[in-house]
Amino acid sequence: MIGAGRAREKSGVGSFEEEWAQLKRDAVAMRLAGAGQGGAGTPDVKGSRSAWTTAGNAVEGLAGDVRRAQGALDRGQQGLVTGGGVESAAAQSDLYQSWKTYLDMVAGRCGRLGGGLERAGSDLFLTDKGVLGLFDAIKTHDEDTPAVGGQGR
Amino acid sequence: MIRVVDVEALKALKPHEFEEAALGYRTTSDMAAQAKDALEQRITPQLRGALNGEAADAAVAQLRELTKDFHYVQVECGLIGTALNAFAADVRPAKTKLEQALSDADAHRFAVGANGSVSYPAAGQNPGGPPTAPGSANGTLSEQARALQRQAGNFDPNPNYAIAQDIANRIAEALKEATDADQKWAPQLRGLKVDDDLTVSDGDWADVQKDGEGVREAGRHYSDSLPQPPKDGSPKDNAAWWKGLDPGQQQAWTSLHPDVVGALDGVPATVRDEANRIVLDESRGQYRTELDAMPKPPANEWTWINAGGYASKVHTDEWMDWYKAHGERYEHLTNSLKGMESIQKRFDAVGQNDLPEAYLLGYSAEGNGRAIVANGNPDTAVHQAVYVPGTTANLGSIGGDIDRMGNVWRVADGKSGGQPVSTITWLGYDAPQDIVKDSPFSHYADDGAPAFNRFMDGLDASHTGDSEPHRTAIGHSYGTTLIGSAARQGTLNADDVILAGSPGVQVPKAEQMDVPKGHVWNLEADGDPVPDIGRFGHGGTDWDGPWIIPSDEEFGANQMVTGNVHGHSEYWDADSTSLLNQGYVVAGRGGDAELKAPPKHWEHMR
Incomplete structure (x- = not known):
């Protein structure tokens, strides 16, 4: 377990540490009680379900952080004259548009992944296979395209 | 075709607006750094720790991809912020120059055109000639033209001509400087446009490196x-x-x-x-x-030839051709990549087997490579341990050395009574690569020792705790020789020293290791041949005799029990007494380590 004092100071996740500490205690207690490994879709295993949910909440929280950064980026653009004969100003404006879009995509990914994690924890009827399918779908959604960076390995 | 920045454009351009845009990117970069750390240090390990199975693996894989996105955002937005600040710094002098010139023109009631020409009214007397005429001056950057202008100015009866020409020249300079900066930075900024997908590939990182080179080159003036x-x-x-x-x-x-x-x-x-x-x-x-x-190595590497009636296995011509052209580089790339994967594996292992977060305190892929990897943050740790690996250590083999310090961390953390521990693998020197050809020589240790001393002093300088941290230097094999050399050449900034499988430490006495008496701890396992072979190269000499090594009684180290580890390479095996004793020392509880009598070397060597 990571000592709370040792990790770097982080924003946005609140009482994440305590929640996890409790979670881990629950999980250990469960294993000692012979409840087995559990996994999503086994509604009697409370620990593993809340593990999914907590991770899901944290990842969705990151989407909020991305949005806040977008706000800062947007405020930074105010007062900038685009065009008007300075090429760098036009280039900066294009650059900004590309990053605004990219951050939308990152926030979207956080939302999808966070939502998937939460659903894995909350949907009592989801089987392991069903959870796997959830993440496969997310994976396919975010595959590489060849345009700028190229289809890397 | 160069697009010239004209007077109106430079007047409208506000460097501080670009700096404010830069601040937005810096905020974004900071956000991404924090998100990356949250994913790597908390969210992923804690999910990993609580869940098993295929579904959890798939989720973790996606979390890792998201972590890469954030790292990419962090690095690229950092670069963009810097590029925008550099652009602002480059155009600001031009802008100031223009403003000064415009204000001079204004004071003389001259009109400045969009192209920078300065119109002036008639003024002054022209005795014996026609009345003075109004005119317009076009700026020039040519020194020759300026000399001619100055001469003409001396003859022109209208005093405004010379003043206007000077203003026009300054405006021309300002526009030229602004255009240069604009032409330099516009392509850099365009190049920083982001990938259009969320998969951060090798190609993307190779591009990031090129982006960095471009901004570094363009930003040299700013950087200086x-x-x-x-x-x-x-x-x-x-x-x-x-x-x-x-x-x-x-x-x-x-x-x-x-x-x-x-x-x-x-x-x-x-x-x-x-x-x-x-x-x-x-x-x-x-x-x-x-x-x-790079072309792949040919599949048919070997062939058999009949030489003097015997069949011998030799490399094929095809393979030799490939090897001559690419072999060395291929080996360097594959070996280095192996090391990079080991480091990444450690980052991904946060939370597994209780491992704390990891910090990369040094890294280079050049030559044998450098890698300094910490388990836990040393700046906030009460107990620090720094491990120096020995012969054959290089970037490619760093994984094993990282694991050893993971093991020490676990034991020491368990013995430290809750005080934070940081254990560090320090590959900050060129270790000998061949046990026969290289290891007998001292220069690897002597060259690396000053860097080790600086690193240890650095741990003091960057420490943020209320009190000085307790610091242990751990050496294995040739690494112990380096630690000894560090103590001999300078002052070893440590409180405890652990030497494992030492071939000698260049000094003959424990008290020369720069730590308080009783704080040098030696480990020699059964069947470890290195101490006896090494002594003739690295042993210390004084009045008690030549070639003394830390396993000798005369040296004066505490001899720790190694338990059932055997040979030269098992000192950090999990659950071994050797590891447990090191954990005690690292946690500042050396008194609890189990000791034994020194091995009797001279006896069995005779």
């Missing part, structure tokens, strides 16, 4: 204007330099010169980590891309 790290500064000087930078300058240094910042002893561990991870990801992208483009 920043406060420079002290030349040959002590870790304390380095720490003070870093603290003296404002956040924008810090980001500029990390973005433009991550290799410099990552290697500076005394700079905070989190900062070095951030910088070295940029270098790591960029070099990994670059190495993989290069390896992919």
Whole structure:
């Protein structure tokens, strides 16, 4: 377990540490009680379900952080004259548009992944296979395209 | 075709607006750094720790992809912020020059055209000639033309001509400088446009490296204007330099010169980590891309020839041709990539087997490579341990050395009564690569020792706790020789020293190891041949005799029980007494380590 004092100071996740500490205690207690490994879709295993949910909440929280950064980026653009004969100003404006879009995509990914994690924890009827399918779908959604960076390995 | 920045454009251009845009990117970069750390240090390990199975694996894989996105955002937005600040710094003098010229023109009631020409009214007397005429001056940058203009000015009866010409020339200079800056930065900024997908590939990281080179090249002037790290500064000087930078300058240094910042002893561990991870990801992208483009080694590597009636196995001509052209580079790339994967594996292992977060305090893929990897943040730790690996250590084999310090961390953390521990693998020197050809020589240790002393001093300089940390130096094999050399050449900044499988430490007595009496701890396992072979190269000599090594009674080290470890390479095996005893020492509880009598070397050597 990571000592709370040792990790770097982080924003946005609140009482994440305590929640996890409790979670881990629950999980250990469960294993000692012979409840087995559990996994999503086994509604009697409370620990593993809340593990999914907590991770899901944290990842969705990151989407909020991305949005806040977008706000800062947007405020930074105010007062900038685009065009008007300075090429760098036009280039900066294009650059900004590309990053605004990219951050939308990152926030979207956080939302999808966070939502998937939460659903894995909350949907009592989801089987392991069903959870796997959830993440496969997310994976396919975010595959590489060849345009700028190229289809890397 | 060059697009010239005209008077109106330069008047409208506001450098500080670009700096404010830069601030937005810096905020984004900081957000991404925090998100990356949250994913790597908390969210992923804690999910991993609570869940097993295919579904959890798939989720973890997606979390890792998201982590890469954030690292990519962190690095690229850092670079963009720096580029925008550099552009602002480059155009600001031009803008100031223009404003000065315009205000002079205004004071004389001259009109300035969009192209920079300056119109002036008639003035002055022209005795014996026609009345003076109004006119218009066009600026020039040519020294020759300016000389002619000055001559003409001397004859022109209208005094406005010379004044207007001077103003026009200054405007021309300002426009030229602004155009140069604009032409330099516009392509850089366009090049920083982002990938259109969320998969951060090797190609993307190779591009990030190129982006960095471009901004570094274009931003040289800006970069030179920043406060420079002290030349040959002590870790304390380095720490003070870093603290003296404002956040924008810090980001500029990390973005433009991550290799410099990552290697500076005394700079905070989190900062070095951030910088070295940029270098790591960029070099990994670059190495993989290069390896992919290289012809693969021919499949038919071997053939049999009949030489003098005997069949011998030799390399095929085809393979030899390939090897001559690519072999050395291929080996360097594959070996380095192996090391990079080991480091990445450690980052991904946070939370597994209780491992704390990891910090990359040093990194380079050049030559044998460098890697300094910490388990737990040393700046906030009460107990620090720094391990120096021995012969054959290089970037490719770093994984095993990282694991050893993971094991020490676990034991020491369990014995430290809750006080934070940080254990560090220090591959900060060129270790001998061949046990027969290289290991007998001292120069590897002697060359590396000053760097080790600086690193240890740096741990002091960057430490943030209320009290001084307790620090242990751990050496294995040739690594012990380096630690001894560090104590001999300078002052070893440690409280305890652990020597395992030592071939000798250049000094003959424990008291010369720069730690308090009773704080040198030696480990020699049954069947470890190195101490007896090595003594003739690295043993210390004094009035008690020649070639004394830490296993000898005359040396005066505490001899720790090794338990059932055997040979030269098992000192850090999990659950061994050897590891347990090291854990006690690292946790500041050396008194609890189990001791034994020194092995009787001279007896069995006779």
